[in-house]
Amino acid sequence: MTAAGASARPLPSGLSIGAVLTRLRAEFPDLSISKIRFLEAEELVTPERTPSGYRQFSVADVERLRFILTAQRDHYLPLKVIKEQLDAIDRGLEPATPSARLPRSLVVADAGPPPAREIRMTREELRREADLTEDELAQAESFGLVEQSTRGFYGVDAVLAARTLAELLALGVEPRHLRSMRTTADREAAMVAQLVAATARKRDPDARQRASADAAAHAATLMRLHALLVKSALTREIGA
Numbered sequence: 001m002t003a004a005g006a007s008a009r010p011l012p013s014g015l016s017i018g019a020v021l022t023r024l025r026a027e028f029p030d031l032s033i034s035k036i037r038f039l040e041a042e043e044l045v046t047p048e049r050t051p052s053g054y055r056q057f058s059v060a061d062v063e064r065l066r067f068i069l070t071a072q073r074d075h076y077l078p079l080k081v082i083k084e085q086l087d088a089i090d091r092g093l094e095p096a097t098p099s100a101r102l103p104r105s106l107v108v109a110d111a112g113p114p115p116a117r118e119i120r121m122t123r124e125e126l127r128r129e130a131d132l133t134e135d136e137l138a139q140a141e142s143f144g145l146v147e148q149s150t151r152g153f154y155g156v157d158a159v160l161a162a163r164t165l166a167e168l169l170a171l172g173v174e175p176r177h178l179r180s181m182r183t184t185a186d187r188e189a190a191m192v193a194q195l196v197a198a199t200a201r202k203r204d205p206d207a208r209q210r211a212s213a214d215a216a217a218h219a220a221t222l223m224r225l226h227a228l229l230v231k232s233a234l235t236r237e238i239g240a
Helices: 003-008 017-025 033-041 059-075 079-090 123-130 134-142 156-170 175-200 207-238
Strands: none
Touching: 017 033, 017 059, 033 059, 059 079, 123 134, 123 156, 134 156, 134 175, 156 175, 175 207
């Protein structure tokens, strides 16, 4: 039976840690029992225990592990970020597809489809979610780094931008240092808009949808180039 066929079999309830390893190893060859135990110790997965103390993993536990391992392998996300995403999912939110981290990957992940449910956060909810002070959030908004929707709430992009900003602030970066990124993003968006303008102006009902898809693909190409330029600059600066 192929690995794909094995993963398609229905899972029995109460899998042992060894059975979980067997089921996931085809997708993640480097996975080990100690790695699964480590993820449990970090509270990213919490299997039930039998009266004798043996772990019993549910279907949801296995899918949770698959999510964690995929985020690490494909997107190079640290466990802290993965845990934040899992916490958001547990709360009924749906974080957007994560991007690859530039220091470990040349290619930035293409933009994924929008979440199935729209997130609507108040300003205070966003501030608490991202762990930003009122002054930090106010500065971020003044520089166009975090934006409120036209309907008066903060959506998925604002949440992810605020979380990312919080990570940079923890490294000592200030919002004012990032103003040029907003300017660059606006210029690149204008360039992409020009590339798809002819398609967007067509009168057939699918024109705007095609233009949107083309714009996402063109933006991903620009992001790839940006990643390469950053890597080249780092090589010049520190030999990275």
